[in-house]
């Protein structure tokens with residue numbers, strides 16, 4: 001049913017909306033629709049409650065106590081629009097990156113095949129500058145032309161990629177109160193139209209061999225410090241198989257934390273702190289989590305990890 005007001009629910013459990021499967025309850029919850037976004041933000045402001053964006057929940061750690069405000073859940077709409085003549089694809093922030101990769105590769109366009117390996121939404125990908133490393137020249141900053149943002153108090157604003165301040169798993173959106181609504185990406189028609197899909201399939205196969213994809217994880221937990229591949233650093237620090245409560249460092253990849261039934265967010269916090277401590281003891285390097293916490297007041301980690 002279409003209404004002109006956002007339908008805001010109360011006391012919604014969030015664990016099922018995250019890939020780790022942990023986290024408490026949202027006091028208020030709204031499933032995003034673009035045209036109602038300004039109303040939802042006004043509503044939060046009138047109620048004097050904070051708001052936060054949740055995408056596919058594949059890079060977040062939600063506290064056991066949940067979020068005492070409005071969670072705006074950006075999933076659902078899968079609008080993808082390809083301009084064959086210009087070589088661009090526009091898509092809403094709610095589209096899962098694998099769906100965008102598949103839609104373009106199937107039509108023989110190259111550029112975004114690597115997105116098939118990342119389960120988040122396009123919006124979450126832009127915020128995180130998600131990527132797979134140098135093989136595919138694959139991070140968002142190398143392919144994004146522009147992003148549409150909603151800035152409370154300002155409205156909808158289109159910004160070119162150069163103004164996103166992209167860095168390694170960083171964009172300026174992480175430091176702002178903006179919401180990413182959509183993006184436009186560069187794509188190129190390949191002469192052999194079967195190649196993009198074949199490349200995409202090989203990437204997925206290679207990942208399956210190296211990553212614990214059947215487990216509940218949030219992918220890589222920590223960023224690599226300059227000059228040090230994080231997987232090796234953690235492995236040599238002896239974290240493989242480390243277990244705290246329902247959280248366990250994967251045997252397959254030492255930078256991935258798997259959760260089992262009954263795992264609490266606090267178990268993950270503890271294991272992250274222990275991984276940081278062990279790496280510091282072994283190498284004198286403080287490693288930084290890539291994963292974002294909800295609520296934001298829990299950033300940075302130094303409050304709990306010493």
Ligand SMILES: Cc1cc2nc3c(=O)[nH]c(=O)nc-3n(C[C@H](O)[C@H](O)[C@H](O)COP(=O)(O)OP(=O)(O)OC[C@H]3O[C@@H](n4cnc5c(N)ncnc54)[C@H](O)[C@@H]3O)c2cc1C
Nearest residue numbers: 055056057058059060120121123124125130131180219292
């Ligand atoms: C199996 C697995 C494999 C992975 N592999 C990779 C990989 O190879 N490379 C990689 O970079 N990442 C990887 N990830 C991590 C994750 O998928 C990415 O970081 C992804 O970009 C997160 O998108 P999301 O929609 O899940 O965002 P969420 O986890 O929901 O949110 C992440 C952060 O972005 C904010 N946010 C989300 N959407 C928006 C929006 N529209 N506007 C404003 N803020 C927003 C949230 O508030 C939060 O701070 C992997 C995760 C898993 C589970």
